[in-house]
Amino acid sequence: ATSGEESDVVVLGGGPGGYVAAIKAAQLGLKTTCIEKRGTLGGTCLNVGCIPSKVLSTWFSRGYGESLSILVFCLVPAMYLELIVQASCALLHSSHMYHEAKTSFAHHGVKISNLEVDLPAMMAQKDKAVAGLTKGIEGLFKKNKVTYVKGFGKLASPSEVSVDLIDGGSTVVKGKNIIIATGSDVKSLPGITIDEKKIVSSTGALCLSEIPKKLVVIGAGYIGLEMGSVWNRLGSEVTVVEFAPDIVPSMDGEIRKQFQRMLEKQKMKFMLKTKVVGVDTSGDGVKLTVEPAAGGEQSILEADIVLVSAGRTPYTAGIGLETIGVETDKAGRILVDKRFMTNVNGVFAIGDAIPGPMLAHKAEEDGVACVEFIAGKEGHVDYDTVPGVVYTHPEVASVGKTEEQVKGEGIAYRVGKFPLLANSRAKAIDDAEGLVKVVADKETDKILGVHIMAPNAGEIIHEAVLALQYGASSEDVARTCHAHPTVSEALKEACLQTFSKAIHI
Numbered sequence: 001a002t003s004g005e006e007s008d009v010v011v012l013g014g015g016p017g018g019y020v021a022a023i024k025a026a027q028l029g030l031k032t033t034c035i036e037k038r039g040t041l042g043g044t045c046l047n048v049g050c051i052p053s054k055v056l057s058t059w060f061s062r063g064y065g066e067s068l069s070i071l072v073f074c075l076v077p078a079m080y081l082e083l084i085v086q087a088s089c090a091l092l093h094s095s096h097m098y099h100e101a102k103t104s105f106a107h108h109g110v111k112i113s114n115l116e117v118d119l120p121a122m123m124a125q126k127d128k129a130v131a132g133l134t135k136g137i138e139g140l141f142k143k144n145k146v147t148y149v150k151g152f153g154k155l156a157s158p159s160e161v162s163v164d165l166i167d168g169g170s171t172v173v174k175g176k177n178i179i180i181a182t183g184s185d186v187k188s189l190p191g192i193t194i195d196e197k198k199i200v201s202s203t204g205a206l207c208l209s210e211i212p213k214k215l216v217v218i219g220a221g222y223i224g225l226e227m228g229s230v231w232n233r234l235g236s237e238v239t240v241v242e243f244a245p246d247i248v249p250s251m252d253g254e255i256r257k258q259f260q261r262m263l264e265k266q267k268m269k270f271m272l273k274t275k276v277v278g279v280d281t282s283g284d285g286v287k288l289t290v291e292p293a294a295g296g297e298q299s300i301l302e303a304d305i306v307l308v309s310a311g312r313t314p315y316t317a318g319i320g321l322e323t324i325g326v327e328t329d330k331a332g333r334i335l336v337d338k339r340f341m342t343n344v345n346g347v348f349a350i351g352d353a354i355p356g357p358m359l360a361h362k363a364e365e366d367g368v369a370c371v372e373f374i375a376g377k378e379g380h381v382d383y384d385t386v387p388g389v390v391y392t393h394p395e396v397a398s399v400g401k402t403e404e405q406v407k408g409e410g411i412a413y414r415v416g417k418f419p420l421l422a423n424s425r426a427k428a429i430d431d432a433e434g435l436v437k438v439v440a441d442k443e444t445d446k447i448l449g450v451h452i453m454a455p456n457a458g459e460i461i462h463e464a465v466l467a468l469q470y471g472a473s474s475e476d477v478a479r480t481c482h483a484h485p486t487v488s489e490a491l492k493e494a495c496l497q498t499f500s501k502a503i504h505i
């Protein structure tokens with residue numbers, strides 16, 4: 001859209017929130033324009049977040065990150081060779097095959113040797129996956145007739161965005177409704193300058209050219225642990241420094257303890273209740289001065305690379321909010337009502353730029369609901385049932401309330417737990433580290449929260465999400481037939497355990 005042509009909806013930002021909102025708006029018959037400054041669609045998630053990190057972590061999950069192309073099998077049954085050949089067509093699938101081969105095939109007399117890391121090849125594969133996916137969204141824009149404007153947009157009025165175009169020049173895009181979907185950016189820490197060389201953000205950690213011998217991760221949240229475990233599996237000595245007494249504070253306490261133990265077993269080190277008070281990059285590597293969070297004796301931590309993973313901050317400065325008077329909170333998040341409208345009529349905001357979990361799927365849900373409201377329909381997002389997944393191996397996934405939250409709210413509750421050691425599928429694939437924990441209301445048996453540490457927990461959790469969404473009881477899930485042998489049976493058993501007794505323990 002050039003100056004003069006008015007869209008029904010103008011979306012500022014082409015991340016998971018923005019591009020999904022744009023496609024949905026077009027599907028609902030609204031003339032739609034999306035403005036993106038990056039030059040590629042998909043936002044943080046596709047370009048420097050969920051997708052590239054998952055490519056890496058999947059390659060290296062369970063600690064085997066070596067290039068598939070140089071696998072040498074002795075005694076490989078023909079069937080498995082065929083699988084490996086097919087697998088090379090798709091990275092995620094091939095890495096899955098590889099893990100299966102590495103972890104399970106030994107029992108079947110299949111040996112693997114001569115494995116080595118081919119970092120450039122792996123990075124190239126990651127870039128290819130990202131490029132393919134971002135181009136795919138451009139294709140969807142074309143298919144749905146969404147106008148795509150490449151440039152940096154600034155709100156000029158409640159119905160106008162002025163855009164500095166990537167290819168030079170500028171334009172004004174007019175819209176009856178504007179959706180701000182500018183997402184978030186890396187949060188730095190006071191006194192620490194991210195140079196993306198020795199001191200990197202998650203973006204820099206996704207494209208290191210060498211495997212660091214020593215990596216220090218500042219911050220034990222989801223992203224720090226995922227990135228830390230990727231490089232740990234590749235051979236880096238990883239130390240995670242965290243100010244708080246626990247890793248991932250939002251996680252259920254019992255699951256968190258097991259999770260930390262599991263990461264320690266994988267040789268990641270943790271310095272909790274510790275703060276970084278000084279950084280020296282003058283030598284070859286980095287020297288970090290750390291001390292106990294409560295104060296005390298200082299010590300020096302040496303690293304080749306330091307990853308700052310202290311959270312993300314909404315990207316809302318410098319985009320013209322003040323020009324039209326859009327209100328934000330102290331953290332810079334745009335304040336919206338239930339319809340995602342800001343205090344300025346016709347101006348909406350979604351995704352990481354507003355309060356709520358900073359997750360791609362939440363941003364997408366926001367985007368859909370927001371345009372449904374704009375189109376005069378009802379939209380709905382239930383933030384209480386947004387799942388969270390840590391893509392380590394095993395994965396840790398959760399939805400709803402933790403036991404600590406339920407206790408804190410004074411709700412009478414029951415807990416059902418089932419260890420993966422008692423699950424036949426997990427045992428069969430020799431991947432039985434973890435558990436499923438269900439928290440249910442003592443009176444009504446309604447499921448309040450589900451927490452899973454298991455292989456593919458990020459897939460299994462959706463049964464629990466659906467259960468919470470529809471207000472199911474643990475008995476409802478326990479009486480639902482689950483295919484055998486599957487890891488999902490552990491969820492059924494944990495549900496049984498909340499109101500009765502599991503069969504297999």
Ligand code: FAD
Binds near residue numbers: 049152360362
């Ligand atoms: P963004 O994805 O940040 O997109 C906003 C877009 O707006 C950007 O492309 C930006 O360039 C553009 N923009 C900003 N300002 C302007 C402007 N003025 N003009 C034009 N364009 C503009 N979430 C998950 O759910 N699962 C995961 O596994 C996961 N892993 C992650 C791993 C990492 C390393 C990181 C950093 C994040 C991860 N996230 C994950 C979080 C996820 O990426 C974000 O929650 C999600 O991308 C938010 O979507 P969004 O559309 O709100 O914003």
